Structures are given as structure tokens and as C-alpha cells.
Amino acid sequence: MREEEGVLPLPSLMEAWRPPAGGKRTLRGAYVRIKPGGSGGGAGRPMSMGQAEARAKLERIVRKAPEVMVKVSGKQYGAHHVAEHFGYVARHGKLAVRSSEGEVITEPGRLKAIAQDWAMLDEAMNEHGRERPTSLSLVLSMPGGSTDAETLHDAAQAFARILFEGSHGYMLALHTDTDHPHVHLTVATEGADGRRFNPRKADLHHMRETFAHELRARGVAAEATPRRARGHVQKRVRSPALHLDARLGAEGRRLNLEQLNELRAQSFVRGADQERRAEDVMALARQKQIRGAYAEAAVALAGTGKPDDHALSNDIAGFLADMPPAVSRRLARAREILQAARRPQDRTRPAQDGSAGTDERQPQGRDRER
Structure with a gap:
């Protein structure tokens, strides 16, 4: 048309x-x-x-x-x-x-x-x-x-x-x-x-x-x-690696893919500069570009005034909201480690007015990390 x-x-x-x-x-x-x-x-x-x-x-x-x-x-x-x-x-x-x-x-x-x-x-x-x-x-x-x-x-x-x-x-x-x-x-x-x-x-x-x-x-x-067109930046674990892990497990050994990722995440947390690898930076930029393309389409459709276009624009907005974060498995695990390390400090940190620190049993509004 x-x-x-x-x-x-x-x-x-x-x-x-x-x-x-x-x-x-x-x-x-x-x-x-x-x-x-x-x-x-x-x-x-x-x-x-x-x-x-x-x-x-x-x-x-x-x-x-x-x-x-x-x-x-x-x-x-x-x-x-x-x-x-x-x-x-x-x-x-x-x-x-x-x-x-x-x-x-x-x-x-x-x-x-x-x-x-x-x-x-x-x-x-x-x-x-x-x-x-x-x-x-x-x-x-x-x-x-x-x-x-x-x-x-x-x-x-x-x-x-x-x-x-x-x-x-x-x-x-x-x-x-x-x-x-x-x-x-x-x-x-x-x-x-x-x-x-x-x-x-x-x-x-x-x-x-x-x-x-x-x-x-x-x-x-x-x-x-492609997976990246749906916002996925984490590489899929290939079938040969999964089959090898299963075969080694049957022999009493493990390839330990999770342990390898854990070691990489721990190394990142312990690093002095904690810089992202080049591929992590590229993944973030790529997803930003892809998000921008969908957002641009949503705005264009919303501006036509047609019910079908408006419905599709809303669907795009929901799709973007559900899109996974642009972080590798290593960075995702490193973030979990850092957040876990900060939580005990947040619970015991004295309040500015001299009152007792926060207690996780008492509701406290929004999390500082968000």
C-alpha cells in the first residue's frame, strides 16, 4: 500500500x-x-x-x-x-x-x-x-x-x-x-x-x-x-562441549564449563582495573545499535495513528523490555559476585543520623544497586 x-x-x-x-x-x-x-x-x-x-x-x-x-x-x-x-x-x-x-x-x-x-x-x-x-x-x-x-x-x-x-x-x-x-x-x-x-x-x-x-x-x-537480532550476546554452549562434558561425567570426570566461567569471573573481580574485554564492549555496542533500530521502528509506527501500527509499536516496546542484558556469562557472574560482596556491608552500614544500620528483615524501599 x-x-x-x-x-x-x-x-x-x-x-x-x-x-x-x-x-x-x-x-x-x-x-x-x-x-x-x-x-x-x-x-x-x-x-x-x-x-x-x-x-x-x-x-x-x-x-x-x-x-x-x-x-x-x-x-x-x-x-x-x-x-x-x-x-x-x-x-x-x-x-x-x-x-x-x-x-x-x-x-x-x-x-x-x-x-x-x-x-x-x-x-x-x-x-x-x-x-x-x-x-x-x-x-x-x-x-x-x-x-x-x-x-x-x-x-x-x-x-x-x-x-x-x-x-x-x-x-x-x-x-x-x-x-x-x-x-x-x-x-x-x-x-x-x-x-x-x-x-x-x-x-x-x-x-x-x-x-x-x-x-x-x-x-x-x-x-x-540471528541470536543477536533478538538481543542475545552470550554465546551458546556448543553441543560438542556438552556431549564431551556428559561423556567425561560418565567416567567420573567433568569438563566443568561452569567452573571455567567461575574462574574467569573471579579473575575479573580480582583485577585492579576490571576493564571489559574488547568483545564485551563490542557486544554492548551491537545490542545498543539493535535496540535503537527497534525503538526507531516503534516510534515510526506509533506516529501513523493506525490501530494496527499502534499495537505493533506496543509489541516492540514489550520485546525491548524483555531483551536480555548485553553481558557475557563471565561479566554476569562477576556482577553477582560483586553484588553479594556488597550486601553484608549495606546491611551493617551505620545510618547517617546515628541510628542502627538497615536490617534485611525490615522493608527498605528500592535497592541501591538498581
Whole structure:
């Protein structure tokens, strides 16, 4: 609609939603570079969208539409390892697996034959004999209760066709025996044209965008925004670290991620200058910029006088109020340590008028720390 042109501050919103840069470099045409099937630019290209598309995305973000998950769950080396993985995703013959050729497979023997084909292609193209994965396994899912298994499966099949049809073989299986349905997608790393599939962070983001786009095309409110676009600056603890911690725990040892963070926080508290690290300062500046983009959009919408715009402006305000503080885990823990150290002093500090110090059993109004 022409009357809505120019309402949203597109440049600042596009910067707030900017996907991770880069992706897998193309070396002599030897590597696949993922291109999105939905909104946003290709790897390394800026996002571009109009007012209507930006408003729809803004509504999904601030009203907290479910975020899709696309993650690399593992790598398989050689025919035997690939066949074992196929057996796992097929629940050893209990589930059907769909191939990139549209074949629905239930026989373990057929799965082993495909695993052998993938391994033979990889070995034939491996000129230097380096150890490298024959396949990569991905998991595609949505938060529990946000979509039904059939829709998820259909969107995952479309996702696989868009990204890999005509280039890489893949096998796809739906699992419904957990808290929420998810799809296992196994992709042959060696392509029919000699290109390797080896996604990086930016590629995975574009894959998330593609999957979210296919879900929305099927009536599911789904988003794929970077964590920073939702105000999160603390890095997520990666699955390999969690799995290693669990494995060491079973052996009577621990990786002790919490202890490592505690040591870093204690070191910060004991430091003479207590300066923030460069990445902490950058995280604070980045979130300030992102907050500013949403606040600018809220003001612009509130000024149109339209009920729908006013409601969205209020939703943005609530989204900003719920945004987490821009501090790392180390700084968050250091703040807790410092506050705990100050509380006993606050309780016993004599009052200015000579009366007894404050007692935590007596209500005292607002906390000094706030």
C-alpha cells in the first residue's frame, strides 16, 4: 500500500537482521555455497526487502514466532559408518527413509548399497587420499507444539530439494518418538559435479532461512533470525562441549564449563582495573545499535495513528523490555559476585543520623544497586 511507504526504518532494521557474513569460500568451484530459498541475500550479500516483507518479519520477531533449528549433528566416514547412520535414522528398519531420487526405502540392504555408492564416489574423487567425511548429517526441527509432523516433513523435503537436487544425494527420515518431531537429513559430501558440501556458519544461517520460508509457505509462523537480532550476546554452549562434558561425567570426570566461567569471573573481580574485554564492549555496542533500530521502528509506527501500527509499536516496546542484558556469562557472574560482596556491608552500614544500620528483615524501599 502506498500510504505505508517509508514507515519502517529499513536500513537500520536490515542491519539489525544482517545474517552472518561469509560462508564457505568457493575454491576453484570445488565447494558448494548455500543460497537461500526464502528471504535475504545469498552468502556474503546484504539483505534486501520491501516495507511489507520487513513488517511481516518484524511482527514475527517481536511476537516471538518459533525459531527453526537446522544443525549439523555429525559426520560419517566410509561406507560402514554411513550404513550404520542410515540404520539409526531408519530405526533399524522400523521407519521409511526417502532418498533424493524419491525412493521410499525400508530394506536395510538397500540402505547399505546406497552407503556403498556414496563411499565409492567419494573415494574416486579423493585425488590426494585425505581422510574426509563421506556424508554430513543434519537435524531439522521446530520447538515442541509449533507444528505438526506431516507439515514439518513436507517442508523438510522441499528444503532438501531446493538445496541439493541435481547436485548431492541425500536421505531423509522423520522421527516422531521424542518430545517434538524432527527430520534427519543425511547429505553426501561429494556432489555429482565434483563440488563438496561443507557448510559454515553463514551457510547454516541461510539454510535456516530456507527452512523457515518453506514452513511459512505451509502456514506455519516460523523465523530464522540471528541470536543477536533478538538481543542475545552470550554465546551458546556448543553441543560438542556438552556431549564431551556428559561423556567425561560418565567416567567420573567433568569438563566443568561452569567452573571455567567461575574462574574467569573471579579473575575479573580480582583485577585492579576490571576493564571489559574488547568483545564485551563490542557486544554492548551491537545490542545498543539493535535496540535503537527497534525503538526507531516503534516510534515510526506509533506516529501513523493506525490501530494496527499502534499495537505493533506496543509489541516492540514489550520485546525491548524483555531483551536480555548485553553481558557475557563471565561479566554476569562477576556482577553477582560483586553484588553479594556488597550486601553484608549495606546491611551493617551505620545510618547517617546515628541510628542502627538497615536490617534485611525490615522493608527498605528500592535497592541501591538498581
